[in-house]
Amino acid sequence: MTVVPGLVSVTFRRLGVAEIVALVAGAGLRAVEWGGDVHVPSPPVAREVALRCADAGLEIAAYGSYYRGGPGFADVLATAVALGAPRIRVWAGRHGSAAEPDRAAVVADLARAAAQAAGEGVEVCLEYHANTLTDTLESTMELLRAVPAVRSYWQPPVGDRPATALAAVQALRPVTAHVFSWDDAGTRLPLAAGESLWRPVLGALGELPGTRYALLEFVRDDDPAAFAEDAATLLGWLRPEWIDGDQG
Template sequence: MLLPGLVSVTFRALSVPEVVALARECGLRAVEWGGDIHVPLNDLAAARDARQRCADAGLTISAYGSYYRAGTTDPTEWDVVLATAVELGAPQIRVWAGTTGSATTSPAQRAVVVDAIRTAAVAAEAAGVRVALEYHPDTLTDTLESATSLFTEIGHGSAVPYWQPGGAQDVSNAIDEVRALLPTLTTAHVFSWGPGAWSDRLPLAAREDLWLPVLRELNRDGVDRYTLLEFVADDSPDKFRADAATLLGWLSSLTA
């Protein structure tokens, strides 16, 4: 089953109660809480507050959206990241696979990133948490080949992939990426971009050609996965409401 939700950093200007209220109003089921504004690193009181507010609203916490960059961030910080995620009740922690793209990362630096992710995954597994790697440019998940190789190199079952489209993403390439990352893919960040990528945000419905086949692929094996809305046009709650209605309509069509 695909579980609709939102990434809280979509609305950095909104408070935790406002994010929860918006998610509930839109009929969503989950929130990924960001570690920069809403649940700051090592702010355990904020983590407990977000956790309780979600529980009261009937929302699931999908992840702790950290800004831990494996191989670059001081590895001693991971204990704090993990403690915050555990207090939040997050089943997974979003991290970044380094700070450079696969084509410009030396084999030695790639090995450092791999080791840092593996070490984080070992500690996370002991706490009942997974490490979810952001599928993102300028990291070692910037291409499908590098991403799939990375998980093989890490060699730990608690390190799992996210997926998100690029600007003007080609549909067949998107399907290939999603299919290759299954079955361990846990989460898709859902948005529609034009060729200008982050600065070219479209209504979600503008890429129905992309998202309907991607959602069908994500739903093919019946495994629970999160589909989290992000990057709404103009950072507008009203446009977000329209995107949420679009996503819910698509998900409903999968079970019709």
């Protein structure tokens, strides 16, 4: 049972890789999910980023792609392999579960992607997000049953309540939670404002077998100082035995 704290790199789209590595290491976090649209767009860049992370003692949690189906997955996979990422985050199509005109096509594409990735020792994980087939817990669970090779991420939808959030995490058993705090209008708040939601959720992650990730995202004003504050809050909520992987 391990919960690895880290950062989603696209939290800081205007910062370079070296700056992000320094921020994460300086905050005492342990992992980065590297975004494919800004920071790691190609295999040559991926190899450089992998070396920087190794030098800083940081784990690569995932390759955060914006793949939504169709052509292009081979390039995504090649970059993830060059990065040394154990998993690729993808989006489940381009429409919400109530609007998707061809759910079967999205399922088939995800199955193909997962099979290709497995051949390289990489797993495919689903962003838990509006306007995709993971926009509700029920639709996500159906998708996971249809494509058993993929795993789920989780993040709190705007307006989510603690009991609902905890129920979703317990059902999905996500490999990664993207950690942030918003009010009901989507305004970013200090992470500490979400304590009533995040403490139970992190507790549920900490009780799951294997390694899970708690990755900060959406800090106030994209401000490194706000990130440092949120990182300290997150570390304060995680039990030492979760971070260190103490099975007891």
